[in-house]
Amino acid sequence: MTSEVEVFRARALDGIAHGFLGRKGGVSTGAMASLNVGLGSTDDPALIAENRHRATEAVLPGGRLVSLYQVHSADCVTVAEPWEERLRPHADALVTDRPGLALGILTADCAPVLFADKQAGVIGAAHAGWKGAVGGVTDSTIAAMEALGASRERIVAAIGPCIARASYEVDLAFLQRFADADPDNERFFTEGRREDHWQFDLEAYVAARLAAAGLRTIEMLGQDTYAREAHFYSFRRATHRQEPDYGRQISLIGL
Template identity: 70%
Template sequence: MTVDVTRARALADVPHGFLGRRGGVSTGVTEGLDLGRRGQDDIGPELAENRRRAVAAVAPGRTLSTLYQVHSAECVTLSAPVDDGARPHADAMATDRPNIVLGILTADCAPVLLADTAAGVIGAAHAGWKGAIGGVTDATIAAMEALGADRARIVAAVGPCIARASYEVDDAFRARFEDADRENERFFADARAGHARFDLEGYVAHRLAAAGVGTVEALGLDTYADAARFYSYRRATHRGEADYGRQVSLIALP
């Protein structure tokens, strides 16, 4: 099975891809193109092969850099590929180096890929709800601007993540967002008593647009609802599965 690559129309001129679970060599409950580390320090043969296949599907010959993601709003700027054993504790990256492939891992959180091709600058962010409300996309835009990007020229795409129909939260969660900005109520829909459904994708797209990003595209793909195509932490938890996988989203300079 070939690697499943979803591309954004807005990033058509940029090597990139939102990958799913198809096309990898992992077995068991995380069968497919699982890029998860699950606390392991060393890259085993299955993970190494999945990483190779992922890069080959999007930007052959480039070097993959990933992060030790911690659900923060931290963005790092890369001037050279990251050694896998020294991954920064952060949730976003920016670079102007053509040999680097930026990789973000997700399993319901929103992957965001960004580019200003005129400036030769790209970015990638892992936007879970904590990072999203904390400003991880704003930090990514600022890091890109420090490299010469212009936010009005930046094109951003929000990839597969858990959709509002699948994302039930409690009233305390909702209050956290509405206390930050009353207009955030638009990203919630009432559910059963004491609960609501949260539109993570819509909120992340809003944060990008509000920051002045010139073009924002949301792909509208629900990781929770499509088990054949995507890994999902929440789905695995609801099913009582012993483990869950992580898909990768990649971007490189043309």
Template identity: 70%
Template structure:
């Protein structure tokens, strides 16, 4: 099966792609292009899936990922670390053409950034905690430190859990309302009493706009609802499955 690579014209000729679960060698509950070494999948299958993912976007490049910790930490890379020494954080930024930045997700929002004129790219993992903490703001600052300009940066928000699939409790809503009362607009009434449906994609887009990014594409793909296309942590949890796969989103420089 061919790898499902989603791109956006907003990022132009910058090599990038939001990859789904199609086109890999993993089997069972990890079936497809599972790239998560943290899953219970076969390590050789994950390594092969990562190779296929890299070659689908930027053949011959060095794929770099981080040890994601749901933080607001952005890491600048000027060379490729060894896999066992990958940095802890939730965003990567570089101006080196040989590097391909990768972010793993399974409902959280993958966010790809590019200032093609400056030759600077970034990739961020925006779960609710990182989004609220400012991971996109940290990515923008790290890119500017390498010479990017905020008024030139284009950003794409990839497949993530949609509001209709993301029910949360009142304590969750309060975290966002305490940051800013207007954040309540990203919540709709849930199915259960005192529960709400949270629009993660819209919140991430709002944070980018508030930070001065004028060009943002939101792809509107729901990872939870599309089992044949995407892995989903929440779907696996609801089914009581012992593990789950991760998809990867990639960006580099030509």
């Protein structure tokens, strides 16, 4: 067990309680060590609950954690009050203007994106795996923030730890999905090490979507979840090793 929760922060979100958390500082053991917050994992539920508490306290002391049943969609939920964990909505982004709520997004290679309009007092968090990213989950988040009074000219966003291009090999069918959506998307792919395979830059793609939506301040943390095993969980790394399960880290933002 590591004694201190590791928190990565973005300069773009200075003045807003937020953090992209890694795997350090929790109570889980074995392959899940140590700050596993994934309710869908096979980890001990009591340990997961303690880890989720520690994560929340590290970012928004005394705050109420609000998370989702993530399904790789473009759906965004506006949060007025916390819900029971067993009643988590099926969605992949949250927004709120209510103080005391810690919006939480779980990842294990997908890109967590945290948003804030400091002047309006509106925040958001999105889970941008490739399906949600190409489907427009970040666009949905921005629109939901605007409905609460935010302005996309003021919204700042930070993209947290996710799988990097060097670690993300994909096949032709994967590339074709993005090219079909927009031929210009081919710029996010470079030739892979195997024939008919490419390396996909998820972080750059998400940043480009945010810029195309009109955001002026976008920060990329540049942390590779696959390569930095001591710091992050990774679904793809666990899959390559044929491990039976994997942990999830959390990214949080609150008012």
